[in-house]
Amino acid sequence: MSETDQLVYFPENSDNHLQHQAEQQLAESLYDLGLTLANQESPEEIQEAQKKQLINLRNLLKTRKWTLISGHFSLSESEVALLAVVYLFQLEPDLLSAYAGLNWYERGPGVSAERVLSLIPGAHDSDLPAMKTGLLMPDSPLIQAGLLICHDPVNPLSQSLTVSGPFFARMGYQAPTGDQSRNIPDANSWLIRESDAVNPASRAMFTEHFRQPVLRLGLNQISSSESDEILSFVHAILENQLMSDINQTEEPTGQVDERENNPPEPYRLWMVHSSPQTKDEAIMLQQACLDAALHSIPADLAICWPSLWQDSLNSDILRRFVWYLIHHDKVLLFCEPYHRGEEEDRDSVWVEEITHRVAISDYDLSCSAPQRASGWLALFQQANLIHPDQHDACVLAERYPLSAPEMQWVFEKQHAQNKDSLDALQKACLQHIHSGTQHHGLATFVIPRLTLSDMILPAGILEAIEELLARINHRDAIRTLLPTSSFGLHALLWGPPGTGKSMAAEAMAGELCLPLYKVNLANVASKWIGETEKHLAQLFERAESQHAVLLFDEADAIFAKRSEVESSHDRHANLGVSFLLQRMETYQGILLLSTNFKSNIDDAFLRRFTSVIEFGLPDKALRHQLWHQVWPDTFRLSPDLDMDYLIAEFELSPSQIYNIAERACLFAMMNGETGIHQSQIAKALKCELDKQSSGFMAARHIAGWQTPVPTKSQ
Structure with a gap:
């Protein structure tokens, strides 16, 4: 149990004894007063009984626990006295019997409002309706804070009053044990006590925000897309605020004032992590916050309530409770900013009341x-x-x-x-x-496994890619020297299928250690009618927030030279292209488009690219490197393999060479061998060329090169 909890529950015998003694004396005087009224004693005897009851009530309010409650909730003498009387009738139900015959509505479950108002200081100097207006109306601090429960608001004076469950439990003598000192009984689904650990990253990142004072009487709004980041920031700013409070306990002259004996307590931070959907749930949340405040005494309470605006707009109970918290100087309130909903008319009055009558401090957690x-x-x-x-x-x-x-x-x-x-x-x-990352059908998220060292590229292509990477690595310096330069980078990769365009995009992402999104524009083109534009917008936002590399494959499916519009589908497609063009131009990261035919791309669009890189079929020297590096270490090439003929006669793409090598290895494994023979490569080569219907001439080239596969006996 923490030191703060000990102060709340007062386990010291002296405090327990004084409070218990004062409660007994007040209970006796209340009972005697009830009997005096029931027996219709003389006015002098009634006045004497009332005087004794008020003296004992004031003595109870002087005990340490009631003094702290009064100060922490900023209660007036009448308010704390009313609360004490209702609490005592609830603590000693037999007291009701002394007043049962005085009127018809003293039947419970608690004491009537009219009876309580007659037992507190000032009751006989004012008329009851005026007191009732101040103490029992919905805007009363006792009602707003959830300390007092009114069971029949329609009949204000005859209604039964009780104190709330958390308040009644916390005013007892038994200290909590174990986790009860940290968690709220029966309300863990609404409120969680957060640890006091401060993230050093938050402390360092938001130093500038700490110069902005935290509002005690108002709302502290935090703009962030991550609830965890909001909570981390609140921890850091509360730590800074505590240090500021401690420094303020010393006078400028170096003299230490009387507060040095009672230095500021660390703030107790609680997180609202569920939104109530019903009236009963709203009451549960209110009571959970009350319990948190009681746990925090004498420290100030900090509540991180991200959905405060929406929750209060949906509940009159929470609306009044939020209004109370905003005006309570022992509570620091943190929430997300208000976002106007569909029911603007209903929202406008409450929102206008808050924004025009309450101080609001805004913190934006978007980071550079x-x-x-x-x-x-x-x-x-x-x-x-x-x-x-x-x-x-x-x-x-x-x-x-x-x-x-x-x-x-x-x-x-x-x-x-x-x-x-x-x-x-x-x-x-x-x-x-x-x-x-949440995935959808328009794009595939890829964690790069390749870098440029994994590829065999012509010097020209390699130089062009390295230039693109240099633009990214030095773009801050470039922007400083050339402020009008674009922050994003757009490049077109074009060439025959299988020449390494997609692999180069992945290798670029791998060099920069950035995520890669692969988007097939052929799929996009067939889905313009419907939700595709919205999904594309979400994709761009997600990729930009992650600094990802965007690769749009088969770009000619969207950006080809278009003829006149002939159908509604064409009109939708053109609208989609316009949106995509606009969003691509504003993209702040690396955007790559690949196509097999540059001639299919609209010339106006080509001028928008930073670089246009052609991926052609590899020459003989590159094919030599590819053929000799493609084989796994576990396989060996046969000595009689005529690799020079294969390299010279077959102009294959890198993708085709990889496919042939993979199939040849498979044929070797099927034979239980680790050696790669010429006939196996020939068979794999034929399978690959058959995909393109290469025909009779390709078959003759292969037949002239192929040799029989040696048998195991040989």
């Missing part, structure tokens, strides 16, 4: 690369690492737009396995992005 670099560096420094260093932090920040909690999760997982090098962290970031 330098901020993320500060977060990564803070994680490295906390782990006392020299490497990775600041340069590595900048690389990670530039390529992976992770939130502070995501950064911490990736780093701690890798560090625990001693895999915290830059390369290992990049791979872990890629895997994390992949695990959190």
